[in-house]
Amino acid sequence: MPNVTKGERMVGLINYLVGPGRANEHRDQRLVAASDIIVGAEAGQPLDAESALKLGREMDIPKAVFGAGKPGAKHVLHISLSLPADEGQLDDEAWGKIAHGFAERMGFTGADGKPPCRWIAIHHGPSKAGNDHIHLAVSMVREDGTRWSQHNDFRRAQAACAELEAEHGLRVVRGVHSERGYHPKERERANAKGAPELDRDRLQRALRAASTASMDEAEFVRRLRRTGILVRPRFAHADTATVTGYSVALRPHNKAERPVWFGGGRIARDLALPQLRKGWTSTGESIAAARAEWQAAANGKRPTTQGREARVPTAAEWEKATAEVGELFERMKAIPLNDDALWAQFARETSGAFAAWSLRTEPVPGPLAETAKALSRTAQLRGFPPRTEHAPMPSAKGAGMLLMQTAVGPSTAAGHALLLAQLRNTMRAVFDMHTAAGRLRDAERIRAAAVEKLAAVRGDLKTLKDQHQAGRFEAAPAVESEQEKVQRLLRQSFPTRPGTAAGSTPERAPGTRKLPGRGGRDQGISR
Numbered sequence: 001m002p003n004v005t006k007g008e009r010m011v012g013l014i015n016y017l018v019g020p021g022r023a024n025e026h027r028d029q030r031l032v033a034a035s036d037i038i039v040g041a042e043a044g045q046p047l048d049a050e051s052a053l054k055l056g057r058e059m060d061i062p063k064a065v066f067g068a069g070k071p072g073a074k075h076v077l078h079i080s081l082s083l084p085a086d087e088g089q090l091d092d093e094a095w096g097k098i099a100h101g102f103a104e105r106m107g108f109t110g111a112d113g114k115p116p117c118r119w120i121a122i123h124h125g126p127s128k129a130g131n132d133h134i135h136l137a138v139s140m141v142r143e144d145g146t147r148w149s150q151h152n153d154f155r156r157a158q159a160a161c162a163e164l165e166a167e168h169g170l171r172v173v174r175g176v177h178s179e180r181g182y183h184p185k186e187r188e189r190a191n192a193k194g195a196p197e198l199d200r201d202r203l204q205r206a207l208r209a210a211s212t213a214s215m216d217e218a219e220f221v222r223r224l225r226r227t228g229i230l231v232r233p234r235f236a237h238a239d240t241a242t243v244t245g246y247s248v249a250l251r252p253h254n255k256a257e258r259p260v261w262f263g264g265g266r267i268a269r270d271l272a273l274p275q276l277r278k279g280w281t282s283t284g285e286s287i288a289a290a291r292a293e294w295q296a297a298a299n300g301k302r303p304t305t306q307g308r309e310a311r312v313p314t315a316a317e318w319e320k321a322t323a324e325v326g327e328l329f330e331r332m333k334a335i336p337l338n339d340d341a342l343w344a345q346f347a348r349e350t351s352g353a354f355a356a357w358s359l360r361t362e363p364v365p366g367p368l369a370e371t372a373k374a375l376s377r378t379a380q381l382r383g384f385p386p387r388t389e390h391a392p393m394p395s396a397k398g399a400g401m402l403l404m405q406t407a408v409g410p411s412t413a414a415g416h417a418l419l420l421a422q423l424r425n426t427m428r429a430v431f432d433m434h435t436a437a438g439r440l441r442d443a444e445r446i447r448a449a450a451v452e453k454l455a456a457v458r459g460d461l462k463t464l465k466d467q468h469q470a471g472r473f474e475a476a477p478a479v480e481s482e483q484e485k486v487q488r489l490l491r492q493s494f495p496t497r498p499g500t501a502a503g504s505t506p507e508r509a510p511g512t513r514k515l516p517g518r519g520g521r522d523q524g525i526s527r
Contacts, residue, residue, distance in 0.1 A: 001082045001131075002157040006074040006150075010063075010139065011056030013078055017122045017135050018047040026124045032092045032134060033099035033121040035109065037143065041120055043096055059118045059139050066145030077138035077148075079157065085130035087171055095123050095134050098164055105160035107148065108138055115142040128184060171441045176340050178382040180268055189260075196364045199260060203229065203248050204267045205355040205365075205372055211271070212352025212400035215308070216280045217290035222303045223404070224248070227359060230259055233294040243294045245273045269380045270348055279345070279397075313402050318415050321398030325353075325422040328394035332429035337437050341385050343430070348379035349396035350426045356404035367453040371427075374449035377442065378430055396426065417461040424450050 007013060018029045029048075034041035040054050047055075068075040081102060083090070090098075099121035103109050110116035119138040126132050140148045165171065182200055190198050210223035224231045234245035248267075249259035265272030280286075292304045328346065335342055351372045358368035399419055427450045434443035 001084070002154075002161050003080045003082070004154055004157055005078045006140075007076040007078060008068075008074050010060045010076050010137065011053060013076055013137050014052045014056045014059070014120075014122075015049065017124070017137065018049065018052040021124075025126070025128055029122060029124040030092065031120060032123045033096040033103075035103070035116060035119045037116065038118060038120060044092060047122065055120060059120065059137065062118065062139055062141040062143055062145065066141060068141060069147050073147075075140045075147075077136075077140050079136040079138065080133050081136070081161065082127070082131045082133035084171065085126075087132070089126070089132040092123055094168065095121070098168060099134060099136060101164050101167065102136070102157075102160050103138075105163065106153075106156060115144040115146065117142055117148050129187065176382060177344075177377050177380055177442070178269065179377055179380055180266060197369075199250050200262055200267050201365070201369075201373070202250060203262055204271065204376065205358060205369055207248065207264060207267065207271050208348070208352040208372060208376065209356035209359050209400065209404050211276050211279070212349050212397055213309070213356055213404040214280065214401075215397070216282070216286040217277065218286060218293045218305075219307050219309060220276070220280070221290065221293040221297055222305075222307060223309050225297060225303060226309060230261075231297050232261075233298055234263075240295075241291060243273070243291065246294075268376065269382075269384070270344065275384060279348075308401065309405065311405075313406055317398070318402060318419075321402050322415070322419045322422055324394045325396050325399050325419065325426060328396060329422065329425040329429055331394055332426065333432075335433075337433060340381055343433055344379050344381050344384075346396070346426065347375050347430055349400065350423060350430070351375035351379055353396050353400040353403055353423055356400045360404060360406075367449075367456050370453045371449040374445045374453070375427065375430065377445065378434070396423070399423065413461050417458070420454070420457065420461065424454065 017026070020026050029046070031041055031045045031047060032043055034043075038055070038058060040051075040058055045051070063075050079102075081098065100109075103119055103121075104111045107114065108117040108119045117139050119136055121134050121136050123134045138148075140150070142148060180200075182198060186198050186200065189195075206224065206227045206229050210220050210227065214220040214223055221231065228251055230249040230251055232247050233243040234247065236242040236244050245263060245265070247261040247263050249261045252259055263272075264276070269275070289305070296302065296304050332346060335346075354368050354375065355372040358366065358372055362368055399422075402419070427446055431443050431446045431450070434440070434446065
């Protein structure tokens, strides 16, 4: 992830990089790479205030000789290259290779036939958010006094990073899927309040649960409000009858605290209102009902009506929704790898079902919340294509409705366990897709959630079932019982961790089969 800024003080920049940082996060500062023309630079060299001053003066020689160009022109380029915190850390040798590759692609080295720019790369401790990173300081004045071109510099930096990610086996940040980042102040606010998660994570879970459980827009608004989330519509310009978007906020704990509002699309790309509307029934009647609910929310009034969200699901609805999730898994096997929109839709629904279950049963974020978050990345595309009409498909929306409205108890443990097994099957399909597409880090995220995070949930459900069965005295039937069916489905597990290097093929486990129509890659799931 590149961050590009410009300035006028080379010595000041390097002094900052070798200093303590804004939160004392800079430590063990050392040079990992530099342009060939820098005499006083050696890879691995520790840096302090004295060496920073020497480096800064040497970097500024072209500017001192030729000037910076037009009056007021900035000549110092500062670029940080950062890994996501869960990517881990790289050693100095790996960062040095990345720095050289980036400098060459950006035209700093002279490989493009133009005079080179002076540059250095500095590595120190992780950022406050835990991201391993390096800093590049670059003189935009070339050795012959001409200026390095700033045209499309950010896009060029992004393209260079994308190539380096593939070359070095790192997660492709600008791939098909893209998550929204957060501002460091959001983390500071959560820490100050002692909150177990960021506000945006709690809001995202509520939005995913409510949108998945709802059949139409009016129901979505009512469900959101029932969770205690503050919601307000965004109207079209000079038209209070047309809703074009919405914002949400957590309810403050006291009157002195003001709510912090987030636009739905700012929380996650697929939670923008135009994207959500693609998954709901839309008729003249439903549009009018949604308009009335948005108006009620905007004016702080009670919902105008009650719908499915106000009643308890029936046993028949449990059976139907569970069977539909099982059918969904079977249909997902035939979805082409390149149908990103359809995969995102099913990942969104499955994530929403786990989010609904989490809201209903987890006082603080637990394994269900973490599973919902792991799946949510696949639901967020960098760019959503125009809607394509498909033949009617099964859905996990019914499961989302059930899990949002029914608490776990002894009488429902078997039903929850069976539904959990079916939802894990849809996760297996998403895992298969990422593995076959070579997105092994995404595949590992899904596998870890299905195997590790949900282990506690499976154990709790088994305990509840055992307690419930202990009170029964009738003989077990000779045919496969519902409980035996649950156990059989739950025994189907994910394989061990897939390959860690991008582009590698995971080792085939006994009992796996080829994925039909997908280039012969292993499906990688024990049957």
